[in-house]
Amino acid sequence: MEATDVWTLASSALVLIMTPGLALFYGGLVRVRSVVNMMLFSVSAIGVVGMLWILFGYGMSYFAEGESGFAGNPLKDLGLIATDPETFIGVGFGAVFAMITTALISGAIADRVGLGSWVLFSGVWAALVYFPVAAWVWGGGWIMQLGAWLGTPEVIDLAGGTAIHINAGAAALALAIVAGRRRDFGPGSHKPHSVPLVTIGAALLWFGWIGFNAGLATEIAEAGLILVNTLGAPAAAIVSWLVVDAVRGKKPSVIGAASGAIAGLVGITPAAANLSPLWALLLGLIAGAACACAIDWKYRLGYDDSLDVVGLHLVAGVIGTLYLGFFAFDDGIFTGGDGGLLLVQAISVLGVLIYSFTASLLIAFAVKLVTGLRVPTEVEEAGIDAAAHGEEAYAYEPSSAFAGTR
Numbered sequence: 001m002e003a004t005d006v007w008t009l010a011s012s013a014l015v016l017i018m019t020p021g022l023a024l025f026y027g028g029l030v031r032v033r034s035v036v037n038m039m040l041f042s043v044s045a046i047g048v049v050g051m052l053w054i055l056f057g058y059g060m061s062y063f064a065e066g067e068s069g070f071a072g073n074p075l076k077d078l079g080l081i082a083t084d085p086e087t088f089i090g091v092g093f094g095a096v097f098a099m100i101t102t103a104l105i106s107g108a109i110a111d112r113v114g115l116g117s118w119v120l121f122s123g124v125w126a127a128l129v130y131f132p133v134a135a136w137v138w139g140g141g142w143i144m145q146l147g148a149w150l151g152t153p154e155v156i157d158l159a160g161g162t163a164i165h166i167n168a169g170a171a172a173l174a175l176a177i178v179a180g181r182r183r184d185f186g187p188g189s190h191k192p193h194s195v196p197l198v199t200i201g202a203a204l205l206w207f208g209w210i211g212f213n214a215g216l217a218t219e220i221a222e223a224g225l226i227l228v229n230t231l232g233a234p235a236a237a238i239v240s241w242l243v244v245d246a247v248r249g250k251k252p253s254v255i256g257a258a259s260g261a262i263a264g265l266v267g268i269t270p271a272a273a274n275l276s277p278l279w280a281l282l283l284g285l286i287a288g289a290a291c292a293c294a295i296d297w298k299y300r301l302g303y304d305d306s307l308d309v310v311g312l313h314l315v316a317g318v319i320g321t322l323y324l325g326f327f328a329f330d331d332g333i334f335t336g337g338d339g340g341l342l343l344v345q346a347i348s349v350l351g352v353l354i355y356s357f358t359a360s361l362l363i364a365f366a367v368k369l370v371t372g373l374r375v376p377t378e379v380e381e382a383g384i385d386a387a388a389h390g391e392e393a394y395a396y397e398p399s400s401a402f403a404g405t406r
Contacts, residue, residue, distance in 0.1 A: 004218050008089050014211025015096040017204055019046050019103050025201025025258075027393070028194040029307050030110045033383025035193070035393035041106035041118050048119055049102045049126045053095040058087075060131040061094065062139040093215060098134070100212075101164045102126050107307030108172035109179045111190070112380050114388060117371040121363060125171060129359050130163075133352055137163040143348045152340030153331040155348045158226075159213045161270025161321035162352040169314025170353045171360035172305060178364035179373055181304040183380060187296075190306070195254050202258035206234065209265050213272045222273055229272040229280040230265070236281045237264025237288030244292040256292070259312065263291035266316035271324050279327040286323070287316045314353075321349050 023042035027035045049057075102122050109118070136143040137157050147154035157163065182190070192198060213230045217223035241260030242252050250256070267287030268280055275283065295311035298304060305311065325342025326332045333339055367373055374380070379387040386392060 005089055007217070007223075008093055008215055011211030011215030012089070012093045012096055014208045015093070015100065015215065016208075018208035018212065019043075019096075019100045021201050021204025021208060022100065022103050023201070024197050025205060025262075026107050026110070026307055028197025028199075028201060029107075029192045029255075031190060031383075032193040032393060033385055034111045036385040036389050036391045037115065038106070038110050040115055040389070041122075042103040044115065044119050045103035045106070045122050046099045048123045049099045049130075050095055052123060052126055053098045053131075054091065057098060057126065057131045058091045058094055060127075061134040094134070097160065097164065097212075098126060098130055101130055101160070101168050104164075104168040104309060104313055105172045105175060107309045108176040108305045110306035111182050111384070112306075112374050113179055114371070114373075114375045114384070117367055117373045120371060121175065121367045124363050124367070125360060128363065129171065129356055130167065133163050133167050133356065136352070137348075143351065146344045146347060147340075150340070150344060152344050153337070155344045156274050156324045156328055156341070157270040157321065157348070158273050159215075159269045161266075161317045162348050165266050165269060165313040165317030166321065166349060166352050167356045169310050169312075169317055170356035172309035173303065173314065174357050174360035175364045176303050176305045176310070178361065178368055179304070181302075182306070183377070185304045187299055192255055198258050199254055202261055206261060206265060209269075213269060217273070225277075226272040228277050229268050229275060232277050233268035233272075233280045233284035233287070234261040234264030236284030237261060237267065237291075240285040240288035241292045244289050259295075259308070260288040260292070262312055263287045263316045266313055267320035267323070269317070270321045271328070274324060274328040276329075283320060283323050283327075287319050290319055291315050318349055318353075321345050 019042050023039040026042065027039045030038045102125065106118060135141045143155050209230055210227060214223050214226040217226055238257050238260040241256050241263065245252060245256050264284040264287050267283050271283065291312050294315040295308040297311060322345055324332065325345045326334050328341060329335060331337035331341040333342060375384055375388065
């Protein structure tokens with residue numbers, strides 16, 4: 001086994017832990033009566049999407065060399081796992097990306113959607129949206145070939161600014177619109193119940209993000225650059241998020257700092273191998289400040305994105321992907337390029353955003369017709385955990401020394 005295979009194997013483990021980390025991050029952000037439901041959304045995505053990826057997702061997402069097309073052929077590589085064991089590490093690495101991408105969407109519908117509706121949506125969405133878009137970006141599809149077609153530099157997307165963050169953010173917006181607002185939707189009405197859970201979840205996400213961005217690095221120098229940028233951009237984003245909060249008269253918070261880190265990580269995802277560390281710091285500053293402002297859009301525009309998937313992942317994903325057109329090594333407008341890279345980056349952003357939003361909207365409406373999508377009003381008001389899962393995040397029992405006392 002080559003050293004690069006060993007590193008990719010280790011990176012798969014790093015990325016795998018990100019989805020349980022997301023469960024903790026999202027679980028801490030919701031109210032105490034829907035923690036179990038929220039965490040189950042991430043855990044169920046591991047199960048559903050993992051199975052689908054092994055069955056046919058990998059075959060849909062990667063073309064044979066030299067093959068082109070709009071999306072992968074879902075029948076091309078059925079049976080791949082049983083016949084070509086040399087691809088196993090790649091299959092596993094792709095699986096954990098598919099899991100976390102789908103799980104990200106669930107933050108938009110906290111407190112009001114049942115697990116069955118989510119499982120149905122997540123499975124269909126992975127098959128019809130994520131797998132094809134992954135093929136466009138990494139598997140030989142039109143985004144990979146766009147530069148050759150237009151005579152420009154190739155689209156740069158190291159680890160999923162388009163395929164993961166814009167894709168999931170656009171889907172989250174569509175799903176939130178179809179699900180509708182929570183009953184008491186408004187500024188300050190849904191405060192996070194556990195700052196420690198959010199902090200632990202953010203730490204696990206950042207920890208796993210090293211493998212997320214650097215998992216396919218083939219040289220020490222490249223891995224080192226990716227590592228520094230994956231540390232620097234979120235660090236800068238923490239600072240800019242807190243500064244924006246201070247300018248707006250908000251008190252500094254751990255939730256804000258953790259959200260800033262996520263914004264910086266999302267922003268650097270497509271760009272970590274193609275920016276100098278100084279430009280990565282600037283990207284983090286921009287992403288943190290922009291996302292700190294963007295999370296308030298939902299109140300102005302009237303869509304209820306419960307945990308700010310749109311304000312973090314869609315916004316920072318767009319910023320990071322377009323930013324390459326200005327500052328990427330050699331081809332950015334300010335680093336020797338002529339605008340060609342910015343053109344193809346913008347086309348890839350628009351293509352994924354439009355496709356994901358439109359397809360996700362149709363899938364969400366279909367799921368609503370089948371399941372109703374939302375839980376009953378009385379369940380939403382009482383709390384989903386006890387009614388739907390018979391389980392509570394914190395089951396307190398009185399000490400025997402005080403049993404029977406008031």
